[in-house]
Amino acid sequence: MATDEREGGSDRIETVEADDVDAADILGSAIERQEDPSLLTGEAEYTDDIQLPEMTHMAMLRSQYAHARLADIDTSEAEEMEGVVAVFTAEDLDVSGALPVGWDLDSLRNVDNPIMVEDRIRYQGDVLALVVAEERYQAHDALDAVDVEYERLEAVTDPSDALAEDAPVIHEEEGTNEAFDWDIGDADDTEAALEAADNVVELDVTNQLLIPNAIEPRAVVADYDPSDDLLDVQMTTQNPHVHRLLMAGVIDHPEHRMRVRAPDVGGGFGSKIHHYADEALVSWAAKQVERPVKWQATRTESYLTDAQGRGHETHGEIAVDDDGTIRGLYVDTKANLGAYLSTFSPSIPTYLYGTLLSGQYEIDNIYCEVTGAYTNVVPVDAYRGAGRPEASFIIERLVNRAADAVDMDPAEIRKKNFLDPDDFPYETPVAMEYDSGDYHKTLERAMEAVGYDEFRERQEQAREEGRYLGIGFSCYIEACGIAPSELVGELGAGAGLxxxxxxxxxxxxxxxxxxxxxxxxxxxxxxxxxxxxxxxxxxxxxxxxxxxxxxxxxxxxxxxxxxxxxxxxxxxxxxxxxxxxxxxxxxxxxxxxxxxxxxxxxxxxxxxxxxxxxxxxxxxxxxxxxxxxxxxxxxxxxxxxxxxDPSNFVFPFGTHVAVVEVDPDTGEVAFEDYVAVDDVGNQINPKIVEGQIHGGIAQGVGQALFEGAEYDDNGQLVTGSMQDYAVPKSFHVPEMETESTVTPSPENPLGVKGVGEAGTIAAPQAIVNAVVDALEPLGVDHIEMPLTNERVWRAAGGGDD
Amino acid sequence: MERTIELTVNGTDHQVTVEPRTLLIHALRDEMGYTGPNVGCESSVCGACTVHVDGEAVKACTELAVRAEGSEVTTIEALGDEDDMHPLQESFQEEHGLQCGYCTPGMVMTAAVFLEEEPDPDRAEIREALEGNLCRCTGYQNIVNAVESAAAEMAGAVEPATDGGTAVEEGGD
Amino acid sequence: MYPDQFEFHRADSVSEAVELLADNPDAELIAGGHSLLPTMKSGLASPDALVDISDLDGLSGVERNGEVTHLGAMTTYATVADDDDLWEDATVVAEAASQVGDRQVRNRGTVGGNIAHADPASDLPAAMLAANATVHVHGPDGERSVEIDDFFQGMYATAAGEEGVVTGIDVPEEGENTASAYVKKPAPASGYALVGVAARLTFDGDEVTDARIAANGVMDHGTRLPAAEDAIEGESVDADAVAVAGDAAGDSLDEYMVMEDQQASQEFRLQLLSAYTERALETVGERAGHM
Amino acid sequence: MEFSGTVSIDGTTTEEVWLALSDPVMIKQALPGCQFLVECEDEDPDFDALAASAPEEDPPTLPEASAEDIAERAFEEGGHYAALMEISVGSVSPSFETVVTIEEREFPRMHAAGEGSASSSSFEMSSGMELAESEDGVDVEWWAEADVFGRVAQMGQRVINPVANRVVGRFFDQVEKQLQDVSTDSESSGGLRSRVSSLF
The missing domain is CATH 3.30.365.10 (Aldehyde oxidase/xanthine dehydrogenase, molybdopterin binding domain)
Structure with missing residues (x-):
């Protein structure tokens, strides 16, 4: 992929030292980060850097199969190995050991989620045994000496396959893989709107499973002091108090005698929110051996256990009149939940997804149905964006298709249906009240920055030369700071927010x-x-x-x-x-x-x-x-x-535009331009805002072009290392031009909205829309993500099928 | 099985007893306490473990400690300290070229030798040079900015490297 | 992850390395370690012993002997890629070395280790085939030279055999009328070649009198592309001839053995092979034009 | 992974091919990396004992072997066979302890299923073949389905397919070669064919 040599961003934000900022300007200044010197000099302390006296190391044996019965497990040989302090299996557990789920839905079939497997293995990350040893290497050596007898069962990895009648049932006591059936909006009105509209455009999309890939793998150091029953846990966590609360229940340890700390944490992107079996087992093991225990996941282990994101199969229908007015939207999604319910997983494909389906548009009728499915993949939960990228993707793809159907420019159809600044606060048909926004402004700024009219001329010319240029818009909306607690409680949250x-x-x-x-x-x-x-x-x-x-x-x-x-x-x-x-x-x-x-x-x-x-x-x-x-x-x-406790969510928004050139012979996609105009409300530190946008876009680029957790029919993760799962590299990510507008949120005293996920939510559909636009002369109307070279080549007419 | 090896890390001579299989990164981190370089992937892709061995950027997770016997190893700890940072460390801070910081020590160490070899790179060359270092936070743009501005800063600096030695190796811990 | 235990031998001479390998069938030779250590760390390989040849004098470095450049087996990719003379004398080899892995990998990985390992998706095999290199092997029966066309035998299998040590590679100098190039489509995650095409063309005026074209990543080992060579020989490197050669690139291959993985199907690999063969030939053509 | 293909062998008969492909010794010789292949009592044999008792040298196969000897040791429907397969891929050379069960064996069709395990990895396979007379001899239509589990599946994705292709490819190359020998021998002697035919 070519990266041009243009300066990154026309108005690069200059940082300043705090000493050089007038007190009155401190809010809104791009002050250099005070965190950086220790991170830049190796002084920072991540969990795996922690050394405690008498510390032991732990390793966990996970399953060779995604779905199996554990017929027998023999740890005797492992126990005899050099340096091994203890080997434990589910038989040794003397605590409840069931991971809780923090969000309930009316129709939810909650299932037991044990921290070690007693009988039934439901995904490859299930823990069968754990070894505590004097040294890291010894702990891993001993894993190979554990003798396991499996009875393999048929596995299922896609939600639609899992919901089929003849699918292997993952939680037998439930008799079905359907985890829940949820809907939002008005079904009848939406059906009527679709019937009444001039056109209905349909689209089926897969939003693939993604692996979060914090560069620091998850890690825990637990230290137990039996004299006062104090358990001190340092771990890679995005929410130490939540981990303390949940873990206290899982390992039956009084919450007030437990301390959870987050040392420096090397990225999370959602994967370090959830309470996993691992930290519970490390903490429990520390109590058993009465010595500090350290565990850090190997990368393959991260890939097998870190909650993955997305995993939707979606059918969407958008009703549009000939003049471009959007009349209604119907969305039917099958959501992959993986083998068990992760901490917040029921909320992601429901309340964080269906409620955002109005996008930036005035759509009078929306109805969304979501069926959650248990499968034999790693539990699926929040990953950067969490539900909102999925919503934004389907709307922004459908709006593009609607524009095609009525022969309208994709920018024009958006403008025609945008909410206007004086529509706020605006209540959508899917239960959200948007706080503030000026959607026209970000789109217009983006069109100007990218030189839209000039591009269309260039595109025309290029087509005559047999070159395929394309442009894609993404006018996204995000909801941040999920709140208030009373409301989320009514919606099923097991916590206040x-x-x-x-x-x-x-x-x-x-x-x-x-x-x-x-x-x-x-x-x-x-x-x-x-x-x-x-x-x-x-x-x-x-x-x-x-x-x-x-x-x-x-x-x-x-x-x-x-x-x-x-x-x-x-x-x-x-x-x-x-x-x-x-x-x-x-x-x-x-x-x-x-x-x-x-x-x-x-x-x-x-x-x-x-x-x-x-x-x-x-x-x-x-x-x-x-x-x-x-x-x-x-x-x-x-x-x-x-x-x-906030009174409402806040709703950042913006427009991202990707400009690409596609080579139909090889399916290669090269960025020509990437423009992001975001409105995240007031900005406390514009440099940090810019950094969040950049990083978010890079992850969106990853989803659009490279990333995807792939499983074979047996539920084996075949992208099991960084050699196989493509985390974008330096030259995979385009030079980004970032700009912003500021529409303060009236909901909080700072007028801020939130920026952590905006780029990830915005980018995928900008890129897919651009590639589809480029290949429009070849009759291409959709390509599934990731847009691998082969997929693009096939869509452009290459290959036999 | 174990053997005792001698090597120099950040100017300090070390004698350390390791197994033949002990990876250099684990010897540095667990046996000698240099926890600046990190372990991110084990498959020689992410580059968080990058250190200098005899002046070259090397992924310390893909080298055996026994094979580093007699080598001079430099880790991020020797590049500069909080009060006296290397131009690259300064530019990473100024340009916001890091967020969580986990990949940063490796990223900076790769960039440091790159700028010795190519003092005036363009942006595409910087991106190529950093191919072996993954960052999940920044989207790379501010990292490229940081390397670019450090290059300019270093080119304008009054202290040229003498007798082939480098600023990097003159650190100490 | 963590490698299993092994014995570690540092060979003092090539003969000692050969003996150690012969004595211990489960021993592996370690050069730069960038192919072997990742497989050991992932638990896929678990040799009983490693024989380290990285300290052997005389195995590393680039030497010019008349019209041949000798690359010691322990010469790193970085050394090769940074050798300005080699970019002149055997462009395709220097260019392929410059595209292996990343900077850190190139600083440690070695050319001898590369071709001895014979990874089907690595970059040097096709380049060496196009350059018409000769491989020096020291085995239990002494030293021998192997023509590169006879060297690669299958996935991770070479004429050096299990007990042979590759000691060096001779790369003939490209004559005045010869130009070469290596182009590659890397897999986004690993950087290994989904397809890499090396081409070396010798010209008489505009006409190609001799073509050596080879590919990585397509078959279970680096492979010459005789149909593409035939197609371009006798032609000038114009758009038509390049297109014909590109189309022909896969014709001489046993389709059954074309690689397939989640990155690219057999069909798409063959498509990339055509496209990258064209790019390689175009690049050589451009370079020849500036001679 | 699924594989299938047709191997054509000229100048031979379905009966000859059937007999040859019924011979565990010949199959063992054709399988790359196969250390031994012997009949066993059940699906859970003691591989150490089998390895110790496996014959040092293989008995002769067709065309040297007598048809009767082969018929004697031929695969039987419902029979279990233990094999030690060393799949060597460069420095990676796991030994899979493999048990194959002949699920169906009725001229001209055979179907076998097996599974093998090595340290932290395992595979399962199901394969079959059917013989058909062709103008010039015999077509062997074959198919195989293989699944790989564990470490090899996670870490070795890049090589699994080519390796499996190579194993399958070499097996049929070898089978074809041996069968060509058989048919050549039949043509020259004329004796074998009649001896084989008499067994049906």
Whole structure:
């Protein structure tokens, strides 16, 4: 794939050092990340870097088959091997050992999800035995000495095959592989709309299974102190408190005697949200051997166990009148859930998917049905985007097909059906209330950046020369910061989706803040410090943000679903404001003024109209802790905690445009241009926003062109290493031109929306639309992802079938 | 089976006892405490384990420690420290060329020798040079920017490399 | 993952390496290690012993002997790819070496290890076939030379046999009227060749008088493409002749043994073979034009 | 993975081919990497014992062997056969302990199923063939279906197909070669054919 040598982005955002930023500008400045020096010098500590005295190493034996009965297992030889401390099988487990699912649906058939297999193997990642040994290599040696007898069963890997009548049943007690049957929208109205419309365009698409591929594999170090029954777990987690809660139940350990910490975490993309058997087993094993135990997944093990994403087979129908007005949308999806329910898996193909099907459009009638299916693949759960990319993909592909059907330009049909800025808040037929947006603006900016009219001329000319250029639009919408807790509870969530933030002044006037968010590369220390410096008027360098420690932080829900800024950031804002309010009272007391007359700006309290009567928040902090002279009814100290529960989701949006050239002889796709115009609301740190967009796009490019977890008919993962599963490399990803517009969200005090997943949601359909557009003269109307060279070549007429 | 080997890491002589099968990356991380280079894939693809062996970028997961006997190994720890970073480390920070940081030590070490060999690369050459280092966070663009701007910075620097030695190898830990 | 235990021998001479291999049928030779170690780490290979030849003097380096360039077996891809003279003398070999794996792999992997391993999807076999190289093998019966056309025998199987050590490769200098090229379609994940085509053409004026064209990734070993060679010989490298040669590329192959995996079907591999044969010939044609 | 093909052998008869393909010794010789192939009692034989007792040298096959000897040792429907298969692919050379069961054997059709396991990997196969007279001799129509499990399936994707192709390809090359020998011998002596025919 050719990468041109154009500068990346016409307006590259320059970073600045915090010292060079005026306090008033701290929010919105592209400050260099404070996280970076330790990451850049090897000083950072990831889980596998942790060394504890007497530490042992653990390895897990997984299944040779995706579906089998475990007839017999003999660990005697392994137990005798050099360095082996202990070998355990399900027989040794003395705890409940069943992984819970954190989201219920009315029709959900919940199934037992044991941390070690007693009898029935349902996917290759199932754990059959574990070995604890003195050294890593010894633990892995011993796995080969475990003798396992299997009775292989027929396997099924696709949801539609699993739902067929003659499919092997994975959870026999259920008698069916149907995990749930869910719908949203109005079936009758939608059917009527489809019947009444001038045209109905249909499309069947597969949204393939993807492997998240955080470059750091999952890892755990567990240390148990029997003298006070304390279990200290350090692990690769996006949400330590959630892991502590769930694991406490799985291994029957009191939650208050358990500490879960996230050291530096090397990426997550969803895969480190879920509670896996692995961390429960490491923790349990540490209690058994009463020595620290470390485990890090091998990459193949990650591929066999990290919850995968997507896995949809979807039939879509869009009703469009001849003038381009979209009348209705019908979507029927079969969703692959894998062998068991992962932590949040029931919510992904339902509430995070069906509710986004209105896209950026005014569509009066939408109906969506989703059938979840158990299969013999690894459990499927949230992966960057989680439900929203699937929704965006089917809409944006269908809109393109609708444009073809009525012979309209793909940009024009979008504009015709966009919601207008004054339509907000807008309630969709699929239960969402969009907060704010200006969809025309991002599309127009993108068209301008890409030179749309000029491109169409160039395309025409190229076609005459036998070259195939194409352009693809993706006008996406995202929903971040899933909320409020009461609503998600009604929808089936087993958790609240608030976030906690604690802001604590020290007596000397510096700030230590605790957030229940748990970053793993997003730069929370930097952005949260910016937020607090702005709110408190304290020097950026005098603020320390603490995340990822259940002992230090009140409670937390963690980082996923692009929620950290909108929810975690807002919690800190609210706490900062509480602190300021308390400080204002102390300041007023000290300045002998009415609190209402005391103004706060840039860290200074000042009596209105009396500039000489002022004090700093640092001085107030000292007073608060001295408590010699504070208001009578006030407790000493200066800190506040907030459990911020948002009133609604926030809805980032934007337009991405891909321009490609396709070689029909080889199926090769070369990027000519990639333009992204995103609106993620207010931006705390534009450089970090840009980085999130870039990374998201790269993963979208991966899905569109390269990636896919492939299983054979027996459920064997055949893309079992990085030699076989194509994580995009440096030259696979195009130079990206990123721009943004800013439409603040009215839903939170920062006016932010969320940016973590936008690129991944936006990119795939921009690229597929572009390739299909390029090959339109050859009669191509759809190609399944990933658009491998062979698929593109076949679609363009190559090959026999 | 085990044997004791001698090698120099970041300027320090080490004597370490390993099995013949012990991979260099595990000897560095587990036996000698150099946890800067990371293990990401084991299949010689991701490059998170990249270190310099006798001045060349090498995937330490695809080398046996016993074969590194007598070698000079340099890890990210020697490239620069937090108060005195290498131009590449500085440019990675300035250009936001890292997010989670797990691939970064390997990425920077590959880039460091690349810039010695090719002080004035274009963007396509940088992308080719980093083929053996996967990053899942950044989408590479800011990494390319970082290498590009470090190249400019290093070209303008007053200290030329002397007698074939490199700034990289002169670090110490 | 983690390799199984093995004994480690560092050979002091080629003869010692040959003896060690002969004495221990489950021993493997390790050169750069970039083919062997990944299979050992994944648990697929578990040799009882490794015989390391990386320290042997005289096995590495590039030497020019008249019209032949001798590549010591332990010469790294990077050394070959960075050798400006080789880009002149045997472009196809330098170009193929520059496309193996990535920078780090090229710094360690060796040309001898590459062809001895005989991975069907690696880059050097076709380049060596096109360059008409000669392989030096030291075996239990002493030293011998093997013409490259007789060297590759199957997947991971060569005329060096289990007990032979490849000590070096002679690459003849391309004459004044000869030009060559290597072009490759890498698999996106592994970087190995889905298809790689090496071509070396000798011209008399515009006319191709001799063609050596070979492919990687298509068959179970690097393979000459005689039908494409026949098609281009006697022609000039124009669009028509290139298209005919591209079409013919797969004709001489046993279709049954064409590789197939989830990356590319047999049918698509043959299509890529045609397209990349064309690209290789076009590139050689362009290069010849500048002579 | 599925494979199929037709092998044509000129100048021979279906009966001769049937007999040859019924001979475990000949099959053993045709299978690349096959260390031994012997009949066993059940589907769970002791491979160490079988390896120890396997004959050092193979008895003669057609055309040297007598038709009666071959008929004596021929595959039987319902019979189980144990084989040790070393599939060598460069440095990778797992030994698969394989048990094959003859599911159907009725002239001119045979169907066998088997499975083999090596350290952390295993395979299952099902294969069959049918003989048909052709103008010049005999067509052997064959098919095979193989599934691979475990480490080889995950890590060795890139080589499985070519290796399987090679095993199958070499097997039929070898069978064809041996059958050509048989037919050549029949033509020259004329004796074998009648001896074979008399067995049917």
């Amino acid at each position: 608030w976030e906690s933030g604690l802001v604590r002044f020290t007596p000397s006037g510096t700030v230590r803040a605790m957030s229940g968010s748990s970053g793993h590369g997003q730069g929370h220390d930097t952005t949260f410090s910016q937020i607090l410096a702005n709110e408190l008027g304290v020097d950026y360098d005098d603020i320390e943000v603490v995340e990822g420690d259940t002992d230090a932080i009140p409670q937390g829900m963690g980082t996923y679903g692009s929620r950290s800024a909108a929810v975690g950031g807002s919690a800190l804002v609210e706490s900062a404001r509480k602190v300021v309010e308390k400080a204002r009272k102390i300041a007023a007391h000290q300045l002998e003024a009415d609190p209402e007359d005391v103004e706060f700006e840039a860290g200074e309290f000042q009596v209105a109209g009396a500039p000489d009567r002022s004090t700093s928040i640092q001085d107030v902090s000292l007073e608060a802790y001295l408590a010699h002279d504070i208001p009578d009814d006030m407790e000493p100290g200066l800190e506040a905690t907030t459990f911020y």
